[in-house]
Amino acid sequence: AQTVTQSQPEMSVQEAETVTLSCTYDTSESNYYLFWYKQPPSRQMILVIRQEAYKQQNATENRFSVNFQKAAKSFSLKISDSQLGDTAMYFCAFWNYGQNFVFGPGTRLSVLP
Amino acid sequence: KAGVTQTPRYLIKTRGQQVTLSCSPISGHRSVSWYQQTPGQGLQFLFEYFSETQRNKGNFPGRFSGRQFSNSRSEMNVSTLELGDSALYLCASSLRSGALDTQYFGPGTRLTVL
Numbered sequence: 001a002q003t004v005t006q007s008q009p010e011m012s013v014q015e016a017e018t019v020t021l022s023c024t025y026d027t028s029e030s031n032y033y034l035f036w037y038k039q040p041p042s043r044q045m046i047l048v049i050r051q052e053a054y055k056q057q058n059a060t061e062n063r064f065s066v067n068f069q070k071a072a073k074s075f076s077l078k079i080s081d082s083q084l085g086d087t088a089m090y091f092c093a094f095w096n097y098g099q100n101f102v103f104g105p106g107t108r109l110s111v112l113p
Numbered sequence: 114k115a116g117v118t119q120t121p122r123y124l125i126k127t128r129g130q131q132v133t134l135s136c137s138p139i140s141g142h143r144s145v146s147w148y149q150q151t152p153g154q155g156l157q158f159l160f161e162y163f164s165e166t167q168r169n170k171g172n173f174p175g176r177f178s179g180r181q182f183s184n185s186r187s188e189m190n191v192s193t194l195e196l197g198d199s200a201l202y203l204c205a206s207s208l209r210s211g212a213l214d215t216q217y218f219g220p221g222t223r224l225t226v227l
Contacts, residue, residue, distance in 0.1 A: 044117075045205075047215050047216065050212075050215075100171055101146070101148075103155060104155070105155045
């Protein structure tokens with residue numbers, strides 16, 4: 001079964017600085033999708049970024065980018081120019097065809113003024 | 114376009130009772146997935162419905178069931194509630210099944226079992 005690990009339960013970063021959240025996963029599949037979701041306090045979960053495993057180019061969405069290392073089964077999220085609104089729980093997730101979404105335990109990120 | 118809505122937002126039940134939660138997806142979305150979120154187990158997939166058919170099911174006991182109607186609205190039912198069923202239940206909708214399209218999450222239903 002696929003597993004997703006996020007080794008940093010909590011992190012903090014100063015406003016305007018850069019922070020990287022770690023995620024590793026375990027799978028024997030070759031084609032799959034990886035995601036980062038953001039769950040702000042008392043607000044709905046939203047998709048931050050998605051990466052398809054067969055694409056070698058790292059996905060980027062404005063200030064959010066990933067470092068996808070397929071061989072190492074690593075999928076880290078980099079947030080540049082951190083903003084107060086980035087304060088949230090961040091979940092790394094894995095999905096492949098015929099399987100269910102598997103989420104990591106989450107990393108609580110606090111952006112400090 | 115209205116987002117995913119879930120009703121009720123909060124619910125308190127006692128052990129042994131049953132409960133039904135409702136999820137209305139974004140208009141045009143045909144896939145609805147349900148998740149259970151707890152501090153101890155994190156976010157766990159319950160099941161997915163697409164065009165009124167259950168596509169995938171997570172590792173939950175048979176007390177957890179669901180259905181989807183022709184208008185894509187979905188309900189989740191938990192029978193014989195246990196204390197451990199206390200959780201935030203999230204639903205998410207998307208155009209197609211699986212990860213082909215972005216999932217949009219609802220605000221969740223907070224279930225407390227006493």
